[in-house]
Structure formats: C-alpha cells, structure tokens
Amino acid sequence: MPPRESAHVPAKQAAARRQEHASRKRARLPRSILRPMLATLIDAPFGVMAKRADGCYYSARRTREWLKIKTGNRQEVVIVGFTRPRRSRQYFGALALAMRKDDRWEYVGHTGTGFNAASLKTIYDRMQKLVTARKPVVGKVPNEGATTWVRPRLVGEVKFTEWTKDGRMRHPAFVGLRTDKPASKVVREYERHREPA
Numbered sequence: 001m002p003p004r005e006s007a008h009v010p011a012k013q014a015a016a017r018r019q020e021h022a023s024r025k026r027a028r029l030p031r032s033i034l035r036p037m038l039a040t041l042i043d044a045p046f047g048v049m050a051k052r053a054d055g056c057y058y059s060a061r062r063t064r065e066w067l068k069i070k071t072g073n074r075q076e077v078v079i080v081g082f083t084r085p086r087r088s089r090q091y092f093g094a095l096a097l098a099m100r101k102d103d104r105w106e107y108v109g110h111t112g113t114g115f116n117a118a119s120l121k122t123i124y125d126r127m128q129k130l131v132t133a134r135k136p137v138v139g140k141v142p143n144e145g146a147t148t149w150v151r152p153r154l155v156g157e158v159k160f161t162e163w164t165k166d167g168r169m170r171h172p173a174f175v176g177l178r179t180d181k182p183a184s185k186v187v188r189e190y191e192r193h194r195e196p197a
Contacts, residue, residue, distance in 0.1 A: 014056050017054075017056060051067075073161070073162065075099075075157070076155055076186045078097065078099060079095050079150060079152070079154040079156055080137055080149065081096035081147040081149045082096065084148075089120070092123070094110040095123070096137075097156075097169070098137050098152060099187055099188055100186055105136050106137060106167070107141050108167065108188075110172075111158055111174050114175060123156075123177065126154055130153055131149070132150060134149060136151065155179070156174060156175070158172040158175055159172070160173070
C-alpha cells in the first residue's frame with residue numbers, strides 16, 4: 001500500500017501524535033510476516049528503506065522518519081602490507097589486503113578507513129614485527145613502490161559493498177583484527193543464494 005498523502009502537520013500536532021503512538025503497546029509482528037522481511041533484508045543488494053512506525057508521512061519532504069538501512073558484505077582478510085601515512089594521520093595510510101587462493105596469496109584491495117587512533121597504533125605495532133622485503137602476493141599491486149610488505153600473519157575483517165569483476169573489494173572499510181582464525185585459512189567467502197520463502 002503506498003504511503004498516504006497528508007497535508008503539512010504542525011510540529012506540535014506531529015509531536016503529540018508521536019507521543020500518542022509511543023504510549024501504545026508495541027505490536028509484535030507474527031513470524032509469517034517477519035521471516036520474509038528478514039530474508040528481504042539479507043538479500044537486498046544495497047539496502048532497504050524503512051519508516052518509523054509512529055512517524056508521520058510528509059509529501060515531497062525529507063524527514064528523519066525515513067531511514068536508508070545499507071547492507072554490506074563482510075570478509076576476513078590477511079594484511080600483507082601498508083602504505084605511508086599522509087597529512088595528519090599517524091602510523092600508516094592504508095593496508096594492503098590479500099586472501100589465500102590455492103597455494104598462493106592473492107591481492108584483493110587496500111583499505112584506509114575504519115580506523116581510530118588506538119587501532120592505527122595497535123595494528124602498526126603488530127605489523128612492525130612482520131616487516132619483510134619480499135612481496136607476499138603474486139601479480140601487480142597498486143602503489144607497490146610505496147608499500148611496506150609484511151609477512152601474512154595478521155587476520156582482519158572488512159566490510160565492503162561488492163566484489164569487482166577482477167576480484168577486488170569495492171569500498172572496503174576495516175572492522176577489526178581477528179585472532180580466532182589462522183591466516184592460512186582465510187579464503188574468499190561466497191554468498192549463499194536461498195530459494196524464496
């Protein structure tokens with residue numbers, strides 16, 4: 001059912017409506033509705049639009065009643081190098097990432113986002129013990145001349161939007177280090193497609 005058109009509602013009246021809705025007991029969705037909704041969220045390639053249940057609809061206006069909930073992929077990766085920091089950033093600029101393919105390490109991208117000051121220092125300190133002159137991945141890597149290579153031991157997790165045709169991550173952002181899995185077990189994870197409910 002399309003959203004109902006409504007005339008502009010004054011702020012006080014809209015606030016009163018929201019409070020009235022909030023004071024009512026929240027209804028729980030039956031599982032017959034909830035399961036297909038969750039499946040849609042999981043299978044949505046870019047995200048889902050959501051509206052506050054107690055919010056008002058305003059025609060042709062952007063409001064905080066609507067949210068875009070972005071979906072994304074997550075993947076374990078192995079850190080194989082880092083670039084120098086730029087401007088005011090300390091420790092390193094971006095991490096070179098790889099994963100195991102057959103018996104070799106394959107480059108899958110760089111990430112320079114998702115860090116705070118503490119994580120930059122922690123990762124940098126751990127990488128210093130692993131610095132090597134030997135490039136651990138096969139093939140060409142962007143900014144290869146400006147990359148300091150490390151032995152592939154540190155496992156991290158990134159979130160990203162999609163895989164490119166040439167096997168690179170698009171828009172990877174660092175989530176954190178992982179200590180529960182050895183680097184040699186990090187391989188590309190493929191999506192499982194389910195049949196519609």
